Amino acid sequence: MTYLLYMKRSFTRSPHRHAVLFAVLTCAFLLPLLISIYRDSNAWGTRQYLLARSAGETYHIGNAAEADVPYFEGIRGLSAPVYRDGTIYLHILSDEEWRNSESVTVFENEIRKRMEASGNEALLPTAYSYEYAHGISTDPSHLSGQRILLLVNMLVILLSVSVVRSAYQSHLKRFSSDVGTLRACGAGRRQISALFAAELAAVFLLAAACAVVISVVSLKALFTAFLEIRHDSLAWLIFHVEPMNILLHLAVFFVILGLSLGMTLHRYSREPARALLNDAENMPNVKRGRKPLRRRFTPAATLCGLWRSRTNRSLSSCLAVSVPVMAVFLLLFNILTVALQVTGAEEEWGVKVSRSFHGGEGFSAEDMAYVSALEGVEQARPVYEPDGYILLPESPEEVETPLRIRPYSGLGAAAQTLSKYEIAVSRKVERGVGDVLRLCRAEAYYDVNGGIKQPAPEDVTVLTVAALTDTKPSGWALDIYVSDELYADIIASEPATGIEIALTDPAMNAQVEAALRTHFAGAEYAVTNRQSGADFLREMSSGVYLLLGYVFAALFLFILLILYVRLCDYIEGNRPLIRTLHRLGASKRTLYRSYIRQDGISAAAAVTAPFLISLPLTALLCAWQKAPLHLDGGMVAVYAALSVLLLFTYWHPVHRSLKRVLRPL
Amino acid sequence: MNAVTVKNLTKVFRQGDEDIYAVDHISFTVAPGEMVAIVGQSGSGKTTLLNLIGGIEHPTSGSVEVGGVDICSSDDETLSGMRRRKLGYIFQDFNLIPILTAEENIIMPLLLDGKKPDKTKLRELAGFLGIENRLKHLPGELSGGQRQRVAIARALINDPVILLADEPTGNLDKKAADEIMELLLAVNRRGNTVLLVTHEQRYADLCGRKIEISDGKI
Ligand SMILES: Nc1ncnc2c1ncn2[C@@H]1O[C@H](COP(=O)(O)OP(=O)(O)OP(=O)(O)O)[C@@H](O)[C@H]1O
Ligand SMILES: [Mg+2]
Numbered sequence: 052m053t054y055l056l057y058m059k060r061s062f063t064r065s066p067h068r069h070a071v072l073f074a075v076l077t078c079a080f081l082l083p084l085l086i087s088i089y090r091d092s093n094a095w096g097t098r099q100y101l102l103a104r105s106a107g108e109t110y111h112i113g114n115a116a117e118a119d120v121p122y123f124e125g126i127r128g129l130s131a132p133v134y135r136d137g138t139i140y141l142h143i144l145s146d147e148e149w150r151n152s153e154s155v156t157v158f159e160n161e162i163r164k165r166m167e168a169s170g171n172e173a174l175l176p177t178a179y180s181y182e183y184a185h186g187i188s189t190d191p192s193h194l195s196g197q198r199i200l201l202l203v204n205m206l207v208i209l210l211s212v213s214v215v216r217s218a219y220q221s222h223l224k225r226f227s228s229d230v231g232t233l234r235a236c237g238a239g240r241r242q243i244s245a246l247f248a249a250e251l252a253a254v255f256l257l258a259a260a261c262a263v264v265i266s267v268v269s270l271k272a273l274f275t276a277f278l279e280i281r282h283d284s285l286a287w288l289i290f291h292v293e294p295m296n297i298l299l300h301l302a303v304f305f306v307i308l309g310l311s312l313g314m315t316l317h318r319y320s321r322e323p324a325r326a327l328l329n330d331a332e333n334m335p336n337v338k339r340g341r342k343p344l345r346r347r348f349t350p351a352a353t354l355c356g357l358w359r360s361r362t363n364r365s366l367s368s369c370l371a372v373s374v375p376v377m378a379v380f381l382l383l384f385n386i387l388t389v390a391l392q393v394t395g396a397e398e399e400w401g402v403k404v405s406r407s408f409h410g411g412e413g414f415s416a417e418d419m420a421y422v423s424a425l426e427g428v429e430q431a432r433p434v435y436e437p438d439g440y441i442l443l444p445e446s447p448e449e450v451e452t453p454l455r456i457r458p459y460s461g462l463g464a465a466a467q468t469l470s471k472y473e474i475a476v477s478r479k480v481e482r483g484v485g486d487v488l489r490l491c492r493a494e495a496y497y498d499v500n501g502g503i504k505q506p507a508p509e510d511v512t513v514l515t516v517a518a519l520t521d522t523k524p525s526g527w528a529l530d531i532y533v534s535d536e537l538y539a540d541i542i543a544s545e546p547a548t549g550i551e552i553a554l555t556d557p558a559m560n561a562q563v564e565a566a567l568r569t570h571f572a573g574a575e576y577a578v579t580n581r582q583s584g585a586d587f588l589r590e591m592s593s594g595v596y597l598l599l600g601y602v603f604a605a606l607f608l609f610i611l612l613i614l615y616v617r618l619c620d621y622i623e624g625n626r627p628l629i630r631t632l633h634r635l636g637a638s639k640r641t642l643y644r645s646y647i648r649q650d651g652i653s654a655a656a657a658v659t660a661p662f663l664i665s666l667p668l669t670a671l672l673c674a675w676q677k678a679p680l681h682l683d684g685g686m687v688a689v690y691a692a693l694s695v696l697l698l699f700t701y702w703h704p705v706h707r708s709l710k711r712v713l714r715p716l
Numbered sequence: 717m718n719a720v721t722v723k724n725l726t727k728v729f730r731q732g733d734e735d736i737y738a739v740d741h742i743s744f745t746v747a748p749g750e751m752v753a754i755v756g757q758s759g760s761g762k763t764t765l766l767n768l769i770g771g772i773e774h775p776t777s778g779s780v781e782v783g784g785v786d787i788c789s790s791d792d793e794t795l796s797g798m799r800r801r802k803l804g805y806i807f808q809d810f811n812l813i814p815i816l817t818a819e820e821n822i823i824m825p826l827l828l829d830g831k832k833p834d835k836t837k838l839r840e841l842a843g844f845l846g847i848e849n850r851l852k853h854l855p856g857e858l859s860g861g862q863r864q865r866v867a868i869a870r871a872l873i874n875d876p877v878i879l880l881a882d883e884p885t886g887n888l889d890k891k892a893a894d895e896i897m898e899l900l901l902a903v904n905r906r907g908n909t910v911l912l913v914t915h916e917q918r919y920a921d922l923c924g925r926k927i928e929i930s931d932g933k934i
Contacts, residue, residue, distance in 0.1 A: 344820045350828045361815040631811045634772055635870075636800030637828045639792045716792075 068225055071616055073258050075218040078609035079211040080262035080304060083204055085602050087296050088270050090200040092278075095291035097193055098186035105179040108133075108140040109149060110162060113175035115139045122169040126161055128154075142184070149181040173573075208303060214372075214613055215304060216311045221620060223247070223315045230319050244316050251312055259301050267292060273601060277594035288594075350637065354645030359652070365621035366653040369614050370660075373697065376610055377661035380603045381690065385669035387596055388686060389678045401560050401582035404567045405434070405549035406575050413546025418571075422550050425566050427559030433547030440541075441496055442529065443489040443511065451496060451503075452529050456541060459532035462520060469534040473517035476531055486516045488531070512537075557582050607693070611700045618701065622646065622708035629712055639713045646709055647702070654701035658694045717784060719878055719909040720746040720769060725778035727764050727932075738764040740932035741778070746911065748877075751904040753923035754913045761932040762913045763808055766880045769911070770805050771795040783877060800829040804876030806884045808913075810867040812855040818862075819851035822869045829874070841869045844899065846892075860887040868896065878909045885916065897922065 105111075108130075112123070115137055123132040123139055128148060133140045143149040143158060159178060166174045182189050226247075233243050274290035342360040347353045404422070406413060414433065422431045442452040459475050469475065476482050495510035496503055520532060533541070554560060560582035567578045629642055673680040727739040738761045746752050754762050767773035768780055771787045780787040783802050785794065799805070812821050822841070823833040842848040845865040855863055864887045871879060881900060885893035897919050904910045912923060920926050927934060 344816065344827070346827055346830075346832060348830075350830050353827050353830075357815070628813060628815070631813055632824075632828070633796070634770075634799070634805065634807070634811055635825050635828060636796050636798075636803075638796035641796070641828070 065225070068222060069254065071612070072218060072222045073254055075609075075612055075616070076215060076254060076258035076304075077261045077265070078605060078612060079215045079218075080259055080301070081266055081605050082211055082602070082609060083208045083300055084262055084266040084297065085270060085605065086200060086204045086207055087300060088266060088290075088292055089598065090197065090204060091293040091296060092270075092274065092288050092291045093193075093200065094188075094197060096279075096287045096289040097188045097190075099289055100287055101183050101188060102186040105184040106140060107142070107184050109142040109155075109158075109179055109184060110140070111177045111179070112139040112141075112162070112166070113137065113177065114171075114173040116171065119169045119171050119174065122165045123162070126158070126165070129158060146181065149184075208300070211609075212304065212307050214609070216307055218613070218616065219251075219308055219311055220315060221616070223312070227319065230316075240316075243319075247312055247316060248309075251308060255305060255308060259304075263297060263301075269601065273594070273598060277590075277597055349641075349644075351641045351644035351648060354632070354637065354641065355648040355652075358645065358649040362621075362625065363649070363653075365617055365624075366649065369617050369701075370653055370657055372613055373610050373657045374660045374664075376606060377657070377693070377697070378664040380606070381661055381665035382668055383599055383603075384686065384689070385665060386672060387592065387599065388683070389669070389673055398557070398581045398585050399553060400432075400551040401554040401557060401580070402552045402563050402567065403434070403549055403579045403581065404552075404571055405436075405577050405579070406571070413548050414550055415546070419547070419550060421570065422552060422567070425552075425563060427555050427563045428552050429555040430553040432551050432553075434549035434551050435542035435545055436548045437541055437545045438528075438548070439493045439545070441491055441493050443491050443496070443506070454490070455528045455530045456538070457530060457532050458535055458538040459518075460535050462522070462532060467518055469517055471534050471536040472512070472514050474514045474531045474533050474537075475518035475520050476516055476529070477522045478519045479523065480529060482516055484516055484519065488514045488516065490514055554582065557586070560586075607696075611696070614700050615704045618650070618704040619708050622705055622712060626712050630716060633713075633716045639716065643709050643713060646705055650701055650705045654698050657697055657701065662690070717748075718745040718781070719748040719750065719783060720911070721779075721781040722765075722769070723779045725765075725768060725780060726776045727761075727768060727773060728776045737761075737932045739768060739775075742929070742932070742934055743778075744927060744934065746909060748909055749904070749907045750925060751901070751910040751912065751923045753920035753926045754911060754929065755915070755917075755920050755926060756929040760930050762929060763882055764932075765929070766805070766882050766911065766913060770803060770880055771799060772805075800825055801874065802877045804871035804874065804879045806868050806871045806879070806881040808882040808886070810855075810863050812863055812866060812870075814855050817852050817854055818847060818858065818866045821855065821866055822851075822873055825870060825874045831874075834873075837873065838869075841872060845869055845896075861889075861892065864888060865896075868899075872899075872903065876908065878911070879903060880911050882913045883915065884912070885914065885919070893919075 110129075112119075115134065117134055120132050120134050120139060123129075123141060126141070128144055130142045130144055141162070143155070148154040148158075155178065159176075162176060166176065180189070188194060230243055233246070271290050274288065278288045279290065344357055344360075345353070347356055419431060419433060422428060437456050438454075440454045440456060442454055444451050459469055462475075474488070482488075490512040491506050491510055495506040498504045514531070514533070518532075522530065552563060554563060560580050564578055564580045564583070571578070625646075632642060633639065670680050722745070723743050725739055725742045726737065729736040729738055740761070742765065754765065756762050764773060768775050768787070769782060771780075771782070771790075775788060782798065785798050787795065790798075813824065816824065819838065819842075822838060826833045839848065842851055845868060847862055847865050847869070850858060850862055850866075855866070858866065864884065868881075868884055871881070879900070884900070885896050888896060893916075900910055900912060901922065910923075912919065914920055
């Protein structure tokens with residue numbers, strides 16, 4: 052009963068102190084929750100994407116007809132075939148075998164045999180790994196993204212925890228004299244602890260509930276409106292809340308706050324009640340100043356110099372919080388702006404239709420004419436990506452190497468010119484300058500019944516590696532970059548394997564894509580719509596932009612609150628000092644100016660330092676990404692608005708507290 | 717013109733529902749160059765009276781004039797200027813600034829007035845008060861007596877026309893207290909006005925005039 056009475060009294064006597072603690076706690080909980088929910092959604096979306104793509108099956112055999120199904124029945128170790136919408140699905144029954152690449156190859160060979168037996172040449176098999184089919188991502192960029200998010204989450208938790216702890220301790224400090232009063236009135240240690248624990252629990256639960264509701268509702272809205280964009284009817288980000296993660300976050304905060312309360316109460320329990328009663332009047336401990344006190348032009352400047360050399364700790368701690376946060380935010384904002392310019396750019400060749408060419412067939416002149424005449428097509432050009440070549444093995448024990456042949460001049464800044472039979476390869480492959488490679492048409496090497504034969508000497512072209520490139524190797528095939536002369540020879544004997552299309556208007560991409568799909572309907576054709584991919588990425592990045600903006604807004608609010616509380620505390624703590632100086636003849640105006648001046652210096656640093664830190668970093672980033680450094684009006688306006696808000700947050704608490712402290716003098 | 721003119725001065729502190737008349741309709745004048753002792757029991761209102769004269773506290777009613785300046789009607793700028801230039805105040809509870817060394821505390825009134833501190837004067841004062849080897853210490857590292865001497869040095873550094881001394885000998889042994897008293901008398905002999913609050917009858921007797929207050933009244 053007495054607890055309730057005390058609590059009621061303490062709430063009614065200083066409601067704003069509890070309100071500030073509540074606001075700080077809510078903001079502190081909100082930040083890591085936002086990041087955690089985003090991380091959960093990212094993981095969940097990817098999982099759903101993989102599951103939807105693989106349908107949980109190992110093999111998808113495309114272009115199938117109902118009549119093909121019986122050919123795939125009764126394979127030992129595989130499920131019975133399931134036919135749906137032109138695709139036959141099968142999966143490996145034993146998870147062990149699925150995970151084992153050797154047994155997967157055995158099954159693959161079996162399926163190939165069945166495909167040949169079916170006589171349907173259009174069948175297109177695709178295999179999914181165990182992880183893929185179970186929604187476990189192995190994509191390195193996704194995994195590193197998740198790791199980065201986890202790291203950011205933990206950093207934000209660390210930041211929040213430290214702020215929450217100091218905010219709670221300063222809150223407790225305000226009530227230390229209450230502990231003294233209670234003790235003097237005969238309250239036991241246990242009773243006092245229970246009292247503060249009850250108060251903490253009340254504020255904690257309220258703040259936690261608020262933070263959870265705010266984060267869930269606002270992120271759900273943001274996801275629905277911007278982030279859950281579907282590309283090929285699949286989204287990579289799907290709003291998802293992992294309750295365990297939320298509970299874990301709250302538990303961390305609860306333990307930290309509980310410990311800090313426990314430690315403070317423990318300290319109080321060893322001090323006599325009298326010391327606690329006077330605690331609020333004690334001046335903050337000040338170490339001996341290293342810099343001597345210097346006389347400046349005006350008394351206010353002299354005092355300001357004194358504050359800066361002896362009592363600047365509060366202001367430097369404000370800077371230590373606000374500068375890194377602002378700098379990181381500006382940097383992220385700049386990175387995203389640069390990224391948006393790169394991804395959001397209009398694709399020069401927006402749509403491409405390509406054909407895998409069996410038997411040397413490609414696109415004909417009529418095909419080209421048809422595509423050029425389509426509505427929305429500005430220009431069409433043939434693409435030659437000859438894949439009918441291999442590298443002969445160097446000795447009979449080795450196997451041939453599949454090839455991708457590209458023109459060396461297509462690399463852009465070609466470092467040197469190649470003579471006709473010289474080539475370049477990536478630095479990353481195991482070939483060096485001076486190596487001799489033997490190029491050969493595939494049909495001169497493979498014979499019709501699946502074996503190999505010795506190619507005739509006139510089919511073999513001897514090439515010498517003359518240069519290395521910085522390109523990334525593309526995986527299964529070796530990329531070689533040949534001279535323009537040789538490339539011209541090669542494509543002269545090849546039909547075009549693709550047609551690239553420049554659109555009259557990027558918005559026409561869907562219409563052109565549809566027209567191409569109907570015209571080139573065979574299984575050997577594939578249509579790639581790069582423009583819609585770019586549009587998707589742009590839409591996606593604007594969602595991320597917004598999310599980042601939102602997270603930052605929460606962070607900024609949090610920082611402002613902390614600054615406000617710290618600065619108020621600073622001036623309040625200097626009350627005895629101000630009184631003494633006033634008695635010695637410092638006028639109120641001099642005192643006011645000295646503190647505002649000290650505050651102003653810090654505020655100026657808080658506004659300029661983040662800019663000075665982030666600008667060179669952005670320039671560096673742009674130089675690295677070869678993107679133009681650009682400061683658009685919107686960015687400058689956002690920065691200016693933030694600066695004004697920051698300046699206000701520095702100025703207002705000092706101004707208000709000073710007025711309050713100076714008035715009764 | 718009088719150095720200090722006090723007319724019908726009253727200061728009331730409200731403590732809950734109770735009014736405490738710390739100073740109750742007091743009137744007196746102090747001529748320039750006079751040395752006046754103010755005596756009275758603990759809690760009789762001596763410190764409050766000095767605070768009113770020093771312009772630190774605002775009177776509930778009545779008026780105070782110090783060196784021709786009317787305390788009640790002057791703004792903060794004028795009062796602060798008067799405190800810096802004309803007044804020296806030795807506070808009962810010292811009021812030293814904890815973040816400043818003894819030396820910096822002593823020269824603070826000069827700095828607040830934008831004046832260049834006079835090093836020889838500082839050394840002379842510190843030497844006389846016996847704190848010359850404690851000048852680099854923070855108040856927290858000084859004894860009560862040493863703090864008192866720093867407070868006295870600070871009050872005298874700007875050659876005040878009027879010196880308000882609130883029990884300047886409270887924390888000192890007899891010999892040191894006698895020396896301080898000697899110093900105050902010397903200051904007075906130079907033509908400065910001194911108002912001294914003291915419990916010691918001996919010192920009160922050394923002053924030209926004695927004002928006795930009890931319960932805020934003379
Ligand atoms: N700020 C204040 N608020 C309320 N009451 C006060 C305040 N200052 C002084 N008083 C009261 O006014 C009366 C006079 O106090 P004052 O400090 O002037 O006494 P004093 O004569 O200097 O005593 P001492 O010899 O102990 O220093 C006391 O009863 C005191 O309680
Ligand atoms: Mg007194």
